[in-house]
Amino acid sequence: MVNSESNGKVALVTGANKGLGFEMSRQLAQQGLTVIIAARKLEAAVAAATKLKNEGLKAEAILLDINDSIQIQSAVQEIKNRFGKLDVLINNAGVMLDGEWAISNASSVSVDMIRKTFDTNFFALVEVTQAMLPLILKSQSGRIVNMASIEGSLTLHADPSSFIYDSKPFAYDASKAAVNSFTVHLAHELRNTPVKVNSAHPGWVKTELGGDGAMMDITEGAKTGVQLATLPDDGASGGFFHLGQPVPW
Numbered sequence: 337m338v339n340s341e342s343n344g345k346v347a348l349v350t351g352a353n354k355g356l357g358f359e360m361s362r363q364l365a366q367q368g369l370t371v372i373i374a375a376r377k378l379e380a381a382v383a384a385a386t387k388l389k390n391e392g393l394k395a396e397a398i399l400l401d402i403n404d405s406i407q408i409q410s411a412v413q414e415i416k417n418r419f420g421k422l423d424v425l426i427n428n429a430g431v432m433l434d435g436e437w438a439i440s441n442a443s444s445v446s447v448d449m450i451r452k453t454f455d456t457n458f459f460a461l462v463e464v465t466q467a468m469l470p471l472i473l474k475s476q477s478g479r480i481v482n483m484a485s486i487e488g489s490l491t492l493h494a495d496p497s498s499f500i501y502d503s504k505p506f507a508y509d510a511s512k513a514a515v516n517s518f519t520v521h522l523a524h525e526l527r528n529t530p531v532k533v534n535s536a537h538p539g540w541v542k543t544e545l546g547g548d549g550a551m552m553d554i555t556e557g558a559k560t561g562v563q564l565a566t567l568p569d570d571g572a573s574g575g576f577f578h579l580g581q582p583v584p585w
């Protein structure tokens with residue numbers, strides 16, 4: 337449903353050519369936002385944006401491999417020239433390189449795999465956010481959503497009664513815990529601005545990353561990120577949420 341407050345708002349979603357990124361883009365555009373679909377292959381971004389345009393939604397495509405600093409700077413320039421501000425950034429692009437959910441591999445996962453995972457899930461997310469921040473501060477209601485994961489929860493990983501207790505792919509989990517740390521630190525730094533920064537756990541969602549065994553469909557999985565991207569001015573900042581409920585850090 338188009339919301340008049342959303343008209344004129346611009347959202348950038350990374351890794352938006354498929355999965356949760358694409359569905360969150362669709363749901364934001366359904367609320368009236370203009371969504372910039374970012375993907376590391378321009379054809380994939382254009383195809384996804386075209387799909388949304390064919391549904392009558394406002395969508396544009398941008399090339400953005402978040403591991404490429406030059407592409408990040410070009411994206412900032414393009415958004416600056418085209419819109420002059422950014423209202424919503426969803427840091428969605430992510431990888432899980434160390435395999436199945438049930439793996440417990442802290443003693444054996446290669447440092448190379450940990451580095452590669454952190455390059456995308458953490459360092460690139462920080463770099464994109466820092467680069468976009470001047471444009472987000474030009475918005476009257478900037479919202480930054482970091483797609484973390486319940487797998488980043490240290491509290492639940494340490495609790496033998498938690499359902500994630502035996503699910504320990506270390507590289508992925510540590511990268512998402514680091515994302516949560518960024519959320520808390522950035523939210524604190526921006527506490528006297530209109531910008532809200534939160535982490536999202538979407539649920540265990542049927543996507544390429546989530547796999548076929550996942551419990552939640554993509555439409556439902558996109559809801560947490562969309563809620564956090566459209567929080568009212570008195571909404572939370574510096575939190576970690578799933579469908580409106582706090583998730584333990």
Ligand SMILES: NC(=O)c1ccc[n+]([C@@H]2O[C@H](COP(=O)([O-])OP(=O)(O)OC[C@H]3O[C@@H](n4cnc5c(N)ncnc54)[C@H](OP(=O)(O)O)[C@@H]3O)[C@@H](O)[C@H]2O)c1
Binds near residue numbers: 350403429484485545
């Ligand atoms: N699905 C779940 O159950 C679940 C649970 C918790 C958290 N999450 C998080 O939610 C986010 C989205 O996951 P998903 O399930 O939708 O995964 P997905 O279907 O595998 O999609 C991941 C997206 O990230 C993109 N990407 C990866 N590396 C990139 C890079 N360097 N630059 C730009 N884009 C890049 C992929 O692009 P390509 O198509 O080019 O590969 C793809 O568009 C991730 O951060 C994930 O960790 C997912």
